Amino acid sequence: MTCIYQKRIEFISYIQRLLENTETSSTYKFALLHALADLCIESDISKKPKLKIEVDDLVERIFSLYWQHAKPFKIDSSETNDSKEIISRESILHQSTNKEPTVIKTIRTLKGRGGDNLTVAKKLNEKKWVELFNSAKKSIREGPLWRLQLIENNIVPFLYEHKKGKSYIQLNEGVADSFRFFHDIVVKLVRQGWADKIASIKSNQASLGKSGELADFLFGSKRVSLKYASELLEKIQGGYCFYCEKKIKGDAHVDHFIPLKKYNYDLAHNFVLAHKKCNQDKSSHLALKIFKDKWVAQNLEKYKDKISSKLSSRYMCDPERSRAVADTFYEIADKSNIPLWGDQKS
Known part of the structure; x- marks a missing residue:
């Protein structure tokens, strides 16, 4: 048991280091960590302490997380002049200081072809979904998946070893257990970091104004009609x-x-x-x-x-x-x- 507790302490310290690391231009880091935490919650690790996660499952989960983010962010604001008029404006929030992430481009394409949510969009565009999914998977495998563990310009493979070309990643021993044990904490830290990153991108700041609704927009519950x-x-x-x-x-x-x-x-x-x-x-x-x-x-x-x-x-x-x-x-x-x-x- 002492070994498990020690691993958990090392894990949460590592997650904090990852989130404090600012050497990233996009929000993929947060999406990957969130997806990993959720996939660990869904998996039985009793007989497989080194959990194997298929890249396909990871990428599809990332799509689910980004789906809401590709909707227009709407904010009502008062004019700063003498007028008390309420002005409503909306825009798509940027997820990167450089080029737009492939996942966001894919989601916009799917939304344009119909579908209120990812489940519906996939059913309406089965062939196109496969094409777009494979393109996004290639992009994620070649970049974010291996840059996730970059700390101070060095790869620190605490979560999983870097084996490019594989169709899966295998979490190191104790990592899946720690993701499960600290799930609520990890998700809370990731969401806060994600919202802070989006708010820090200059091209978003005019759209956000002084709104305190960003986190609720990104991760809130009022997203799909029930x-x-x-x-x-x-x-x-x-x-x-x-x-x-x-x-x-x-x-x-x-x-x-x-x-x-x-x-x-x-x-x-x-x-x-x-x-x-x-x-x-x-x-x-x-x-x-x-x-x-x-x-x-x-x-x-x-x-x-x-x-x-x-x-x-x-x-x-x-x-x-x-x-x-x-x-x-x-x-x-x-x-x-x-x-x-x-x-x-x-």
Whole structure:
């Protein structure tokens, strides 16, 4: 156990060094770290301490992270003159001080061909998606993937060894465990660094003004309409709240069972319907294990196929990924004695 704790200390120190390193012109570093942290959460490392991650999986996750960023950033601001008029302006935020990242170019192309989110865009443009994906993968493999561990002009391969030409990277022993253990901390640091980098790019500063909404725009929860999920869940749950089991009167809220602040993806099998109050009370907490068992029985067993067939055209549907993420966060909560929500349900 001492060895694990030592590795975790070395890991978080290394992550801090990476994030403090300013030798990068784009935001790829933050996207890569975020993607690695999320993929480790989804993986079973009990029998494979040196986790192997396919570059394809890594690149697709990077697309998911950048998707929101390719939308216009809108800000309302008052004129600085005598006028009190509110002026609305919007623009695409730059992610680099040099040329635009290939991923952003690809996303703009997909958006121009239709699709509100990545899941829909891929279905509408299957052939074009393969072409654009391979182009972006080549760009990431040849550059950011190997520059990520550059510190003070030296490659420090703490996370994984540099083996160019491989279709995967293999995390060094203890790294996947540390990404899982420190997931919330790493994601918080990465998002702050990412937002700071975007704000520091001169070409963005006129668009941002004094707005304090940047982080919410980049990583906030109000990004995809959950209307279609709400309609299905109302039928599945019979109009009753998933948590307090009372009839929902008025507006129903679609809750991310594994909170969005912990795992920032709209997985269809992670949705449950709840009262506004129950949803707000639960907030970013994990619910009691009795609710986890209920969620598994409802979304991953009885209605697993129905959720996939009805919602796959609009949201990511991957029940096994949903299960793995939930198992990991509950395991971490159990080992860390993190209190669970639910005793105060109304």
